[in-house]
Amino acid sequence: MHVSMLPGEYSCGAFGKEARGFVDLLAEAGFRIWQTLPFGWPDTNGSPYKSLSGFAGNPFFIDLDTLFEKGLVTRGEREEARQKSPYLCEFGRLFAERLALLRKASERIRPAEREKIDRYIRGIPELYDFCAFMAEKESGGAGALFCHEFMQYEFLDEWYGIKKYANAKGIEIIGDIPIYLDPESSDVKAHPEYFQLDPDTLRPTAVAGVPPDYFAEDGQLWGNPLYDWDRMKEDGYKWWKSRIRHQLTLFDGIRIDHFRGFSAYWSVPAEAKSAKEGKWVAGPGREFVEELKAIAGEKLIIAEDLGDIDADVVRLLADTGLPGMRVFQFAFLSDDNPHLPHYYPENVVAYSGTHDNNTLLGYIFDLSEEDRRKMLDYIGYNGTDGKYACPYVVKTLMRSAADRVIFPVQDLLEYGMDTRMNTPGVADGNWAIRFTKEQLGKIDCAYWKKQNALYNR
DSSP states (O other), X not given: OOGGGSOOSSSSOOSSHHHHHHHHHHHHTTOOEEEOOOOSOOOTTOOTTSOSOSSOOOGGGSOHHHHHHTTSSOHHHHHHTOOSOSSBOOHHHIIIIIHHHHHHHHHTSOHHHHHHHHHHHHTSHHHHHHHHHHHHHHTOHHHHHHHHHHHHHHHHHHHHHHHHHHHHTTXXXXXXXXXXXXXXXXHHHHOGGGBOBOTTTOOBSXXXXXXXXXXXXXXXXXXXXXXXXXXXXXXXXXXXXXXHHHHHHHOSEEEETTGGGGXXXXXXXXXXXXXXXXXXXXXXXXXXXXXXXXHHTTSEEEEOOOSSOOHHHHHHHHHHTOOEEEEGGGTTSSSSOTTSGGGOOSSEEEESOOTTSOOHHHHHHHSOHHXXXXXXXXHTOOOSSOTTOHHHHHHHHHTSXXXXXXXXXXXXXXXXXXXXXXXXXXXXXXXXXXXXXXXXXXXXXXXXHHHHHHTTO
């Protein structure tokens, strides 16, 4: 359940009373984990996986009711910001109006508080680099710089309050880290030496993507700049360590997206028209992963090991001891498939689906008749159409040996494909889905508390 998906009245889920309400729901239903998507500044399509910074937070998560209570936005400004629809993030409106409103709020900060905020943000160098980068990009001078400092400070202050509230109720929060950054990010500008860039133009010489797989027959051409791992190794992977350290102040554990890129990454020539033109290049491997583990200590790191996985990736996971992922929606792609729940070892995190999958109900209806019957037999469902089969899938995963089992909220609600979060390879129409308080209220907390207790979850 990404923060953007939460109920609220201001075009995007936020760090307000609705976030605390969701924590209350999880606690009442006996759940112990809340996993989010990345918290980074999103692109204009709303994607949190192509961020302008590996450190900066999404300003649209700042709660307007909290700012109103602090006297930083007026009643009229808050009323003007009310959404037109409670079911979708209004990204166009957020980019056009919300940032301007937050700028006004920053201008109302008193001098002593301004000094405190500036001092705090400068204490996180990469975050200050981002604020300076955005101010320069906007040609807004000192006012723009402080506005971005204020947004990042307020983001952290509000989120740390939510995290403290969740932890007090026994809920751990797992975040998500995209392996790559936007080519126009502050980190690429501040540290071009860490990326595979042309030394004269500072444009990427090769870009990220993945080869053809079950998501896209032409592969996916992401376009992110690739890391210069040899150069990063020279200073002991300092930037990556800072990134992990910062993220673990935000979360109790993290999932690293596209973990297989640490074993080998798909390198596509910058001028290529398709990801098919790429090739595998060796990544930093075990030594690097062990460095990240040392930073994390006892905190959880989940390795997203989906897609084109070879023996080297399997070996890297085995050698480092990190848990990989199992996804039920991939279980019936072949007869002898590691995503079938009866094959799960303890040291994995099992999912009914991810943000890149259809909803569970949508998946059931999209299966061929033969595969659907096989899947329904597997989960012990005796009906014919699968319409009411979602709870059976959930219980099948709960019964598995996997240490942790995580479900998209859509699958608890048994919602269809119209609530899908993302379709890989499709630029528009993603990331916007939201849920109302009334919809979340349909989750039967007593039922799920019983299931969690029954399977010792």
